[in-house]
Amino acid sequence: MIGGGIAGLVAARELSAKGLRVLVLEARDRLGGRVWTDHRLGRDLEMGGTWLHWVQPHVWAEVTRYGLAVTRGPRPEQAYWLAGDEVRTGTLEEFMQLIDPGMRRLLAGTMRWLPRPAEPLAEPALAEVDGFSVQDKLDELALPAEEYHANEAAWVGHFNAPLADGAFTSALRWTAATAGSWHLMHEASAVFRLAGGTRSLVDAIAADAGAEIRTSTEVRRIDHGPDRAVLTTAAGERIRARRVVVTLPQNILGDLEVSPPLCAGKLAASKEKAASKGVKVWIRVRGPIEPFFAYSSAAHPLSVVRTEYLGDDDAVLVAFGADAARISPDDCDAVTAALRVWRDDLDVLDTTGHDWMSDPYSRETWMMHRPYQVTRYLNAQQQPEGVLHFASSDHAGLWAGFIDGAIESGLRTARELATHLTGAR
Template identity: 80%
Template structure:
């Protein structure tokens, strides 16, 4: 006979752990099944290069309400990397050098023009589809709208590189509505959006948030337990794991990322919209690399362009005789975060005076449990699939940062999504408090 539970949560990332924590407060038996040998999903603090590095999701901010509530709840400390003293960027083949302020001044006119219609198209970021004619603009890529501005080459390349860093994708593949959604979440301010998405992090790593949530839940959690099949009816569902275990549940919560949810064997199948979104994949397909260089150095940041394997790099840690940089590129196929020679060559676009000591990272695109980095949608995906991705299918419910409303793709979005689904199930199942 199958093992029995009230709710099985598939995936032990932030969305799954929040769902389990909330549901576990009542009389329900909640079981979390995580395929990896660790919890956290696409957030992962690992000790490398003598530091606790964020291999996946990292940044958060007080304008992200759900994650900031968790920080307050658990008393977690927040910090930031060193402020850049130098800035490097490209104007065609020419290298420019200046300050953070001079770079921000350079991109400001283009950013303002590009995002001028933000609050017209996304008037309520908590309801991203509230504009009835949103499909008119959802068909465009960021590249499409950037090309309309007629910027000088230096302005164009600087703005392009900034958005490649945000999207972790080639800009012709990223939906313009992705840029609008991020900026709408900061009431139309691109400066605040930039800060909210790339500056502040947890002092003791995202592992401190994961550990706090786990310590606060009554749910049973099993790692190294991959789910292979879900059979569901109007009354309940049976989950079959890779090890052959069968678990019967009244409700199932699926937290798999967009790029792999379509690979899950579900009978009857998931709706056409969920499967289509998974088949199309997200636009995000990039790489995050950590680079330790010989020091001392002044903290800096640098932008190149979409044509280069690494588009963004900046200093995150300073030591007495070394420094650790974090870098991003638009296409994981173009550079491996573990290839020291390739990473060193990419750095020479800006700096030929840095000695690269070691590099590290994780290929999220090759990871069978993600096959994506953070969510950035392709044109038309928001208006075609967003509601269907959130919508329950009988006893199956869906929680993921990939289809959160406000900060989709962020830790905040994962928490928002987990809270929403937990509320749905608490109402459905009449869980006692």
């Protein structure tokens, strides 16, 4: 198993349960990959994946299996958005009503294009819309400026990318997973989280994995033949395996030395890179404050911010922007300036986050495809190649880009590998 993120750990658990001997090689000094609960700003904060929901079947099965407690952030009492340079305030409900017409029109064709959300390529004509960016489709609506910017900011929050780079089909896939309801899609992706942090999920799966797990072990090279593979680690160790599960994110898979090389579809997707290249920032402000939600537009370094934790004398906000190159989570002054777009009354005490785009073991945040990537590459990304199998949330069927997708992919790949090895079903 190359990688001890959620997909790798789930695949390890399933394969061990089938009686196979599993070795997990993880490059970082910790497990979890793009989920990482770290103690910062006085709280356990999620640097990566955070929110989950009962409409996400694979992650919810894990919540049930391990009896994990689920909680949520404070309900926002006030919303802020922009109309040109003017800041508008209202209730969250009023904001939702503002974006509702745009959301409905944009997503009207969801179930036509994705009649079976867990099989995104089920509709043979999907390529007809896969070439559009979400920006193309938003522009077609010719919304009034206030509605346009509010919708745009909401989509930047979902895409973590410049909207001209993000495939319209990614927006459709998220919404199809909630049977066409954008409200439910919105809730599924941004409200409920694990009370014990994603660490509680990672620890539970790892404890159950029944595998030997080695951290700080980067795999640099794979040589594979018809009935075995040899992995070479960064330290020069050579490890033989009958089968290998590769869980590297799309953006770095092409950097792994593989002989014979991976198929063209996998390499092309890796070279093109995902659309997502954004930033997630945690901001501690002096309290007490009322919980709020704020949306700007794609033009601002932070497009979305909201209160996630409330203390007696402080509060912690979480914010997202489309481009990690435009703002560093550790640059307190820049983050303070970005917040002033809506509010100049907040006293910023400290900020933090993780730069996933510079992280050599991810170089992406959560998967959002570029136009044509799903129809061109998804099949190739999922396909095994000889003794090599591939698991990643990045190419999951249903909730690709989510924790749920990592679990789905780990389960699917473990079943596929075990079937090859033992003929078992």
